[in-house]
Amino acid sequence: MIAEAGHYALVLALALALIQSTVPVIGARLRDPALMNVARSTALAQLLFVGLSFLALVTLHVTSDFSVANVYENSHSLKPLIYKITGVWGNHEGSMLLWVSILALFGGMVAAFGNNLPLSLRSLALAVQAWVSTAFYLFILITSNPFLRLANAPIEGRDLNPVLQDPGLAIHPPMLYLGYVGFSISFSFAVAALIEGRIDAAWARWVRPWTLMAWIFLTLGIAMGSYWAYYELGWGGWWFWDPVENASLMPWLAGTALLHSAVVMEKRNALKVWTILLAILTFSLSLLGTFLVRSGVLTSVHAFATDPTRGVFILLILCLFIGGSLSLYAWRASALKQGGLFAPISREGSLVLNNLLLTTACATVFIGTLYPLGLEVLTGERISVGAPFFNLTFAPLFVPLLLAVPFGPLLAWKRGDLLGAGQRLFAAGGVALVTIAVLWAWTRGGSAFAPLAIGLAVFVIAGALTDLAERCMLFRVPLSIAFRRARGLPRASWGTVFAHAGVGVALIGIVCESTWNTELITTLKPNDVAKVAGYELKLDNLAQRQGPNFAELLAHFTVSEGGKTIGVMTPSKRNFTTRAASTTEAALMSRGVSQLYISLGDASANGGIAVRIYHKPMVLLIWFGPVLMAFGGLLSLSDRRLRVGAPKPAKASRSLQPAE
């Protein structure tokens, strides 16, 4: 009954989505409030039914009901409870159901909390949201139905891909989907605004929290995925420029640009047409990411299944929404009123620069990801575009972007003073130069770029702190007043500081890890000692152990530094009998923000075992940075105050900074 009720709930959600996608549009056209309000109740009912459907699938997985094909193919009665639950979205059908559940969740949230929205905008946005849901409900029901049954239920399931049997699966996909799908809200609002032909600062005000929320989740989701790859795949790498990773990076870059241009729109009523375009592009890139991962165009750990009909269906959805929204944009954008004017050197100007660099960076990733695919389709030639391409194109775009980051918040709205901002950044620049010099003297050798890049990162962090100091007038007024001013600052300003500093922190991690990473690949026998970066690792023994649904080979290392034992590390290799597959479980030991990393290779005939040992300096900063960014986003999200960008009058004193 649970399986069938879940199935029916999904079908009902489709029926509701069909009504939600038509009736409110007619209502908005004819100005009938009752018809428009249908959007709200149907969105909530949709959330209810998709939620029920998702809960039903979770229940089926937990109770190991193998009469459901999806459960049989992806679960096993011996799996620990947490992997039975996470296994729900560890497969194609289930992950699509999670996708629409989150879509319905955002729709329901707009319906529930969108009281301050004008009625027609809200119902149109919900209608657009329902168009997207309708397409995906059809996709699920027709090509990837998780509720299909098996008449003769097998006694045991086929188990989940062992690589996915990890706590990471509990967090990474839901986070990422919350990010991807969250951008559907700004997309829906953008299309609704285009249909209405009206867009203004109020629009940006209403869209901001949704965009920010999606961005926070996407940031955390990507960082989480990167950390997962780092410890689970056993290579010690954290970013591979894999097309699937790029598929998540592209919406992030576009979303970051959107976040900044929406600020300009909200505060200064400028850049309206551009913001609308960015909102459309960001969600289009999210859809593209879904297409790349779900269609089986790319084969990787993320592509659970390959089926041509699915690919064609998603491609159709993709063309319909991206093509449709861009056509609508081309048709209606000229009707939108242009916003306020500003000088090239101003806060607005700096945000335009930020947008240009971010979208160009996004375009390079786009080309690097899709060019090989296109080439293969057209000529059948297989090429791979890897790290060298992205290092050569992505990095040069990010260097000027990072150089400009500290200047932006210090420039005034409408007409700014670059020289003044430069003077105020003098200290930050000084700190950066000293860092470069010290690092140069200290390391000597190694990459010449490393100290420069770290200097740049320090400049970004110090710049963010300078901004903060300027705002609360630190050192210019008594400390107590500065403290009071700091407390009185809008939380959004604090958010900016944290987010920008987070970028610098992550950069330090990336540069240190890739420059001063030590690696040792060797074969060890019990009681052998390996020396890496001043640490001594002694292999005590190798032991077999039985887990719930796997057998594992456990290596026991004692780690000592300068003769003093500092801990043990136990990397292992797991064999999963049901899938006849094995995984490596790397052992990590954090020393401050640096890490020691051991992963096991194959056992050799003479009782030894191949091991890879890495020492990764500052590696944790790579993920600490995004967490800081997300925290900044959260601060900004919690700031419910309205945003006003007070313009600098033509003849102004330079004594004070305008507030956020």
Place this chain on the structure above:
Amino acid sequence: MSLWFLLALMTAVAIFAVLWPLGRATPSQGGRESAVYKDQLTEVDRDVAAGLIPQSEGEAARVEIGRRLLAAADAETDPQTTPRLGLRRTVAIIALVGMPLMAGGLYLHLGSPALPDMPLASRATAPVATASLDQLVGRVQTHLEKNPTDGRGWSVLAPVLERLGRFDDAAQAYRNAIKYDGDTAARRAGLGESLVSVANGVVTADAKAEFDRAVALDAKEAKARYFLGLAAEQDGNRTQAASIWQPLLADAPPDAPWRPVVAAALARVGAAKVPALSDDTIASAQNMSEADRTTMIRGMVDRLATRLKQNGDDVEGWLRLVRAYKVLNDPEKSRTARDDARRALGQNEAGLRQLNEGLKAMGIDG
């Protein structure tokens, strides 16, 4: 609560969600754009008061926002609502009739309402007597996955798997039984039998090694001896086969169920002198005419030939086939088989070399 009642309830909730806003007398109006600008104005005032914005800039901001506020207020004055009762009724009818029809139709097309839930917990407690063999095997396998070192469990499971036709699994089960519960002749013989089954009845070198080990452990192990004889027969060495099977039959207890099998095998290789002639079946096999016996052997050879046609990589198989035709006094087919073998092995140089050596040993030109 029956499934249909639940589905009907859900449909009712969905219909209600559409009808509710249509029936409300005073629908909610939603927020206004001008409200945002008014809030912005108070925000500016507060910032100026707190000293975050200097007076002059606050004034400029107020002028800008005021302009937007006026524009927004203008836009909001035009008539907002025009109720369309006819249309509302149409939507209500669609929700009442169309939605259940559509949802019901699609569900009946996709779903399987007749199938009950089958969570594992309720199935595992079903009484053993009614549980199918598959389920019992499944339960034992689950147990063994948790306790893979339970050698006795493996040795119980292995023959059942063999009987179920899951030969690969059976072979693995026998190996585990030997690994965790000791090496016995019966287990080695069972392992060999599974390997023979995997190879479609051909006694491969691996299988033969297992039977040899079994006999080394227990010279009286009947199954192993039978298959060693079969190996000899398949190699075309009928006298050796007979010399293995004859003592086997002599040793056999009179009520052994496999006596007819061995007797038939002996008859096949043409060793007519069979001791212990009591058994009727043996008698009939012995009475088999020479022609019948040849037909039987030809049948076996043809099966081998068919198998090799499907999978031509088996050098030993080819040699056995060539030899069989030679023994059957059919030199033409023997040559054809040789040519077929060369063609099938085409790219496989090591295989070709082995084939040529084998042919030379048989006295057929290489």
